[in-house]
Amino acid sequence: MLADQPTSPLYDVEPVNSKKRREQLYEPRKKIFPKRANGRFRKFKWLVMLITLAIYYITPWIRWDRGPFAPDQAVLVDLANRRFYFFFIEIWPQEFYYVAGLLVMAGIGLFLVTSTVGRAWCGYACPQTVWVDLFLVVERAIEGERNNRIKLDAAPWSFDKLWKRVSKHTIWLLIGVGTGGAWIFYFADAPSLLQSVATLQAPAVAYITIAILTATTYTFGGLMREQVCTYMCPWPRIQGAMLDEHSLTVTYNDWRGEPRSRHAKKAIAENKSVGDCVDCNACVVVCPMGIDIRDGQQLECITCALCIDACDDVMTRLGKEQGLISYATLKDYNANMALAMGTGQVVQPARIRDKLSGKLVDAIKLTDWRSIVRPRTVVYFIGWTAIGLAMVTALALRSPLSINVLHDRNPQYVQMRDGSISNGYDIKILNMTPEPRTVMLRIEGLEGATLTAGDQTASATAIELQLAPDKVMSLRAFVQVPAEFLPTSQTRFIVGVASTDGAVRSETETTFDVPEHK
Template identity: 65%
Template sequence: MNLYTDPKLKPEEVERLEASPVNSAKVRKPLYEARKKIHPKRASGRFRQFKWLVMLITLGIYYLTPWIRWDRGPFAPDQAVLVDIANRRFYFFFIEIWPQEFFFVAGLLVMAGFGLFLITSAVGRAWCGYTCPQTVWVDLFLVVERAIEGDRNARIKLDSAPWTFDKIWKRVVKHAIWLAIGVATGGAWIFYFADAPTLGFDFVTGQAAPIAYMTVAILTATTYVFGGLMREQVCTYMCPWPRIQAAMLDEHSLVVTYNDWRGEPRGRHSKKAAAAGEIQGDCVDCNACVAVCPMGIDIRDGQQLECITCALCIDACDSVMDKIGLERGLIHYATLSEYQDNMALATANGTTAINPRNIRDENGKFSDKIRHFDWRVIFRLRTMIYFGAWSAVGVALLIALLSRDRLELNVLKDRNPQFVVESDGSIRNGYMLKVLNMIPEKRYLTLSIEGLPDATVKIPTVSETEGREFTFEADPDQTVPLKVFVTVPAGKATGESGEFRFILEDKPGHERDVVETSFTAPEVNQ
């Protein structure tokens, strides 16, 4: 039975890489152990190309976003994304968030949580393998390392070589570029908190605030250490998600899987073994999957805590299958349910030993009984619940964003003293009002009261005269404090608190805010 359709190489001709898993699911390690350095080999294939694309997009967004301009008029910053701590504002393109609207940020964090649950439930640790900042920066650092020191074998050889001039200059250049990436990472971060061009000039000329230099120094150090030195240790020991993800997975979750029902027993497919009638699986034991793994695991040992589902082992294995003329998919994305069904076929007749012949027909093709992944299983109850919760939070935030008021009035009644009896017997109460003009435009607002028909109002900063309605100017995107006094003539106030309302209006803009408060008088008027 010839399984090979159009082989470029015979299985025994495939190079066997000397690659042992650093993190093995089959070996119980001591609690404390020195780190064994991992030298991942460069992979090529559709998943590696997708990771390149994600890396370019995510790094581009991070480094370039602070430089995007957005015209908000003359009274607001023109940086598209800005966390303005000094003025307590968060700008995101056309959206402006005030401190009391922080629930929008909290809502986005809740959406991120549900999104992470959804992705993990559907496709395993895809977030970790493609878009996690640790993964992205490690990929970037590996690009630099390979460009200077070479691919896997060259780096291993350089590690064990004596400290010659060639080794020293390569290491110095590599670490210098890593530090430059760290500086760029920290520099990009501080640009989110101030006008990027201005801060950039101040930073390089030594005029920036000390906190800016401290922030860049800290982020430079963490980026260099986490991305260049610790790498997989951050994911294995520092990140809690590997230990949480198990609760998010079920038998229908897609994870990177070695199909041992097809690959075992693995071997080099020698003519001697074939002549002896030995059963041989598709795996030629080339260790390509181990060599490309950035976490240093052997996916053939099964699911492991260290696996970040980057799928580079799939690319490596597919390339070997192409060379020997076998179908791709010895390692691929699969569900536990699919895997168990296929394993049952491979161990037919009540045996526990895997026999790949049970899953192929006489022409060497896979049996029609082999189960392949059906994308419809992603749309199951668990993922629908996560998607529904994610969507509900998103819709609620969108409705709140579109319906929010841009004019707000806060009223705080004086508590000490609660009232003042004036010389003519009238009763006066004091109030501290804060008017929030939440748009980057100057507005003329009207403040009036409703209720207490005999009462008059005085706002010293607006007018010297008393009345019941006042118009004043509110600066753009500012909070306007107003000290307001409400006076009721003698004999018109009772000992009980009288309810009335402050009304704030932008008449041209048809916006208003109403706040109900109380008026306090003594029990007996003098």
Template identity: 65%
Template sequence: MRPQPVTKAASVERLEAEPVNAAHNRKPLYEKRRKIFPKRAEGRFRRFKWLVMLVTLSIYYLTPWIRWDRGAHAPDQAVLVDLAARRFYFFFIEIWPQEFFFVAGLLVMAGFGLFLVTTAVGRAWCGYTCPQTVWVDLFLVVERFIEGDRNARMRLDAGPWTLDKIWKRVVKHATWLLIGIATGGAWIFYFADAPSLLKSFVMLEAPAVAYMTVAILTATTYVFGGLMREQVCTYMCPWPRIQAAMLDENSLVVTYNDWRGEPRSRHAKKAAAAGEVVGDCVDCNACVAVCPMGIDIRDGQQLECITCALCIDACDGVMDKLGRERGLIAYATLSDYASNMALATNNGTTAIDPTRVRDADGAFVDKVRHFNWRIIFRPRVLLYFGVWALVGIGLLYALVSRDRLELNVLHDRNPQFVLESDGSVRNGYMVKLLNMIPEQRTIMLTLDGMRSATMRIAGQAPGDGRRFAVGVDPDKVTALKVFVTLPKEKLAEADEGFILTAEDPSSHERDAYQANFNRPGAAR
């Protein structure tokens, strides 16, 4: 009998249940993308992903519009990276350029936090909070709304270019581009006053760099979230290849419990009636249909798996319909999996008998979805948490104890000293007073040491002295030209140098600088 030709529509239906990425058939380092049409999942993990997407996108898009009153001398945007003024504002915290170690410390905390989360619960970052995952979820919402769920999208993609297909594709891609524009637009608002920048942006009066930034982020969001999707996670992101070093036998990962599911059978009732041993997996491929990476979790852990747990929701839904216990696919540790495999092994052979893992009431002996405290209380997790907490405590202490007044002194290089007509020697210094609060202050600048020396500040009070009151502007650097003069008969005092001190009498904040005084004939 001659085989019947397979139509294009029939081939689409047949591909519904086939994984695009298969663990037993490793692909080359890079290959042409095969489109994945994930089915919408329903369940507790999908609801959690909706919540994470709502929270993260709300934070990203709305944060620049939060106002924070800092007075008349500072911007009132709660979160702002002010490149022109070289400031970073985060609600009540203001970071100056010399305090960049706070940003570096936060990056260190983020790195160890990622190590900590991965060691404890696998690729939870990738599955729930990674920007790529969040925006792909958003793009999939748009795609499903316009083109329908999995089967409808597959038929549309395989079908001819009709007016309906063209219309849906144009609307979908236009919506993706609008999301990309909103993404880039939200990003630039972190670097300037959002309401003012929005007005100038719409009026085409914004700086060119603003339009370039929006264009670049629009393109990357559209391409990565809409056209490349899983390619970004598989080929561009290094984390799938690094995560293996973070995992051990007590790390939580999404696991297919083949000790319970094998051997699979689509006809479990007939097999049971015939006396055959079958597992709980009915080979429905629901786990494959919902996977955004197009893998079959039953093949074991794979590089493409982002641990989003949607396959757990799909499988639990099938188990509910069949009246069987949930957890055929679950978050589990390799240690628990090995223990269950040992229980399910029949007389030391590799044949799996699920009935061996049930108690007298028919319930499974070891429910791997139960929380295991070994996940947290183990050396690697505690080490990462300790480093993370130590860096955080150090940053918090530095933030609380930091002074908001700084003094910087730079000696004139040319000339290094001036010999006056009466034989006295004068040195010049550029003094900068950093007032790091949004309030006008009066700072007392004092010369300590070299008892015979006097100080004069250009443009300030006339005359020489050893102590001057200097008004400094709020949240700014006040630059002063200071001259220190030592009489001819007291030049020997120059060897000890002097200390320039800046102090705020009201807050008792002070900073000091040990300075050198140059004179003729002294070794320098």
């Protein structure tokens, strides 16, 4: 039902980051006071915010029993011992390719999300967005809703304004301290480091890190906010290459909303066409980026969809269908626009509604989530899955023992008095388990050869060694071949290390050098 005055609040507001303001190269920043939105997308943002913040702040305190010889923190970046612990997974420096694989997966995942639902990462899970949301919760709790905050900002300084501002910024700083504190707990045992920090006995680097992250969190989340996304982050400029006509993006459906009118009944009486948009600006006042989605796709839009919640609420109050602002593909938008315009050059609202029921005609294409599945996204998903499966398989099949053998370069061999030849080697054996391990060092594929290693004085084809937990054993070894078994040229053979029960094994190939026969 149409009415002269919609039963929805009207906001006389100009978008802070409107097209007109963007034309000014050095336009000073204008503060944004976003109104709190309510709806399904806002609820989803609350959920994502709670989950991500909980993961960040709680993870360092989760314990994971790895035995008496390893740290019991579930997630730990142990820089001193060059280890990365993630629950039951332990990554060593030479296995950095796992970290590289995770970074590649993160990149492909970002491409996948962007090509399907636009900058949803920016709008929901980006740390900048999450912490700005958290800071806004504090701001609203202390200073009130949008109108109250605008009034307070414009008011002269008073005791009320002073204590509210001091309270707000104090809590923001405490959040910054908590953010920096949580970060350093990923690099040392959290309970021990907390005690050291509290008693001023922690290393200087811990306090420096907390100070830097406190300053950046406070500045980016409390003071700069949308400017970080617009000017500092490169992703808004990259995302254009990720989108196509099948990507779902937050869209103002002007084929339905135009022409706008706050006085629809009067316009109809004057025989003027009227769209569904009542120009209430509800979509503008909830936008954390300060844009008007009705201006079309913009670099600043982070696809948080809060404008959808605000507009849906207005449409419901007016008794109209939701979706004036919605997730839509460019292909469907163009089809709907062609239907609304017909052969003319302007939108004709009568073309998109049934004359009897007043509802949108069936030919209108609404949000089609099936567009997510298409060749481009399938390729991204297959690539992402393949890398993930390869990493999981490699982790499952990797041996907890590793051996490296380096042949002496000078001299390459030594001829003994009895005519036998001896070669020297530097051997490193890595025990990647948190328990001591007894292993056998063996040589294979070299007939008649014997091995002497470490403090062993007797020669044998296999030597028993005791490996410390999570340590590298370095030792000198010599392989000797009697004269009657000497090969005629350089010979390759295997040096292997295995647990006493043979369940775990690692081996590598090296060479045995002999004098050249002319």
